[in-house]
Amino acid sequence: MELRFSDGSAVTLPPRAAAHVDALDRDGATVAIEEGTLEVSVIHRPHTRWQVQAGGYRIAVTGTRFAAGWDRSGGTLTVTMHEGSVLVCGPGLKEPVRVVTGQRLRASASGADLGLENTPAPSAEAEAPPASPTPSVAASRGPEPALAPPPTEIAAPTERATAPRARRVEAVAARAGAPIGDWRVQAARAEYHEALAAAVLEGWRAECARLGADDLVLLGDVARLAGDLDRAEEAYRSARRRFPEADRPIYALGLIAFEGRHNYKVAGDLFDSYLRSFPRGPLAREAAGRLIESRLKGGDDNEARRAAAAYLHDFPGGPHAKLARRTVGP
Numbered sequence: 001m002e003l004r005f006s007d008g009s010a011v012t013l014p015p016r017a018a019a020h021v022d023a024l025d026r027d028g029a030t031v032a033i034e035e036g037t038l039e040v041s042v043i044h045r046p047h048t049r050w051q052v053q054a055g056g057y058r059i060a061v062t063g064t065r066f067a068a069g070w071d072r073s074g075g076t077l078t079v080t081m082h083e084g085s086v087l088v089c090g091p092g093l094k095e096p097v098r099v100v101t102g103q104r105l106r107a108s109a110s111g112a113d114l115g116l117e118n119t120p121a122p123s124a125e126a127e128a129p130p131a132s133p134t135p136s137v138a139a140s141r142g143p144e145p146a147l148a149p150p151p152t153e154i155a156a157p158t159e160r161a162t163a164p165r166a167r168r169v170e171a172v173a174a175r176a177g178a179p180i181g182d183w184r185v186q187a188a189r190a191e192y193h194e195a196l197a198a199a200v201l202e203g204w205r206a207e208c209a210r211l212g213a214d215d216l217v218l219l220g221d222v223a224r225l226a227g228d229l230d231r232a233e234e235a236y237r238s239a240r241r242r243f244p245e246a247d248r249p250i251y252a253l254g255l256i257a258f259e260g261r262h263n264y265k266v267a268g269d270l271f272d273s274y275l276r277s278f279p280r281g282p283l284a285r286e287a288a289g290r291l292i293e294s295r296l297k298g299g300d301d302n303e304a305r306r307a308a309a310a311y312l313h314d315f316p317g318g319p320h321a322k323l324a325r326r327t328v329g330p
Contacts, residue, residue, distance in 0.1 A: 005029060009050070012039040012319065022053065028061075037069035037078070039319055044084075044225060057090030057107065062190045063225065065286070066099075076108045082286050083255065085221065087188065098188040100218065101248055102282040187218060192226040199223075208235055213243040220252055229260045247281040250274045254287070258294055268294030268303070289320030292327060305329070 003011045003021070007028070013019060017036025021029055028050035031038070042050045044063020052059040054070035057077045064084025070077055079088055085100040091109040099105045099114065106113045183202070186195035199207055199219060207219060220235035233256055240249035254270035257263045271291040275284060288311045295304035308327035311320055 003031075007045060007048075008043040010041045014039075025049075033068060033070040035070060035072050037067055039065075039067050041065045055090070057088060060087040060089075060096075060190070062086075062192075074108065076106060078107075079105045082283070084225070085187075085190075087190070096188075100221070101251075183222065184215065184218065187222045190225075192222050195222045196226040196228060196231070204231060204234075208238040213239060213246045216242070217246065217248045217252065220249070224252065224256060224260070229256055232256060247274065247278040247283060250277065251283045251287055254290060254294075258290065258297075264294045264298035265300075268298055268300070272307075285315045285318050288315060289318060289323070292320055292324055296327065 001013045003013075005011075005024075009029075011019070011031055014037065017038060018034040019036075019038055020032055020034065022032050023030040027045075027047045028042075030051045030053060031040070033052065033054040038052070040052060040061065042048065042061045042063055042065075048062050050061035052061060052068050054068065054077050055072070055075060057070075059068060059079060062084065064086060065082040066084070066086060067080040067082070068077070069079075075091070077088070077090065079086065079099050081099050081101050081103050083101050085098055087096045087098055088105060088107065089096040090107065092107050092111050097105060097107075097112065097114060104115060183195040183198035186192075186198060199222065208216065211219060216235055216239040220232045220239065223229075223232035223235060233253065236249040236252045236256075239246055240253070243249070250270055251274050254267050254274065257270055258267035261267075268291055271287045271294060274281065274287040275291065278284060281287075288307065291307045292304055292311060295301075295307055304327050308324035311318065311324040312328065315321065
């Protein structure tokens with residue numbers, strides 16, 4: 001069952017999962033899990049107030065995609081982040097825990113474990129060529145595309161649209177007579193405009209040049225969620241250049257191209273490049289689904305069908321499986 005909300009958000013319940021909507025208003029909803037795992041996709045808006053509850057746990061949501069699972073018999077909560085970040089509080093957590101893209105949190109009254117969403121190493125059978133002629137994600141793609149920044153005629157209108165947001169950040173930073181706080185703390189509170197202003201005060205380009213991989217990607221997330229796409233791209237590109245082993249920057253650049261720039265050709269090429277570079281990465285399933293969406297929106301039906309066939313081969317039970325089956329056709 002899929003619950004769709006008027007703000008574009010959605011909650012999907014697989015078989016044997018149970019949940020109910022506790023509260024609903026113009027700024028969001030409160031969804032309570034009774035049993036099982038929900039797939040949650042929340043659209044970010046300026047006054048978003050979304051919450052997912054399970055037992056004594058509360059998950060504060062802004063704009064993000066994640067899975068939340070509740071084992072009622074064991075009193076265990078599992079949160080797996082696909083995109084964005086959430087704050088989780090409840091039994092076994094001494095303070096609210098921020099969970100970001102690619103991380104998984106398991107919590108119970110006895111304690112909590114926060115780590116990467118690990119993908120098991122392939123078995124010998126998985127390494128062998130598949131018996132089915134259906135192509136795999138990597139095998140279906142042809143030559144590696146040469147990625148380029150969005151053309152000027154596409155990027156320029158978006159830059160004009162995002163410039164007021166950038167000026168607002170500069171104004172917030174200029175009005176602050178002293179540093180307005182640690183931008184990481186404000187980011188954990190989903191105070192993205194304030195976090196961005198604080199990072200600007202500290203020196204944006206200096207931060208891009210000195211931060212470690214995780215903090216640099218978080219800096220890009222802050223700018224993206226605050227609406228400053230230019231700074232977000234600068235941070236992600238810096239992370240991609242400085243930390244080529246990190247998978248998140250290229251995926252995040254794909255999100256900006258898709259959702260912010262509406263340049264679906266570039267978005268598709270970026271998601272495709274993610275799958276080539278990180279075929280077993282923590283966001284491979286999400287990138288494969290986004291690749292289908294990008295090719296469809298870009299009007300490239302042949303590549304969309306190829307991406308859909310690959311998705312069904314590698315992720316037959318994934319959240320984009322229904323779209324993939326429609327795209328492949330009878």
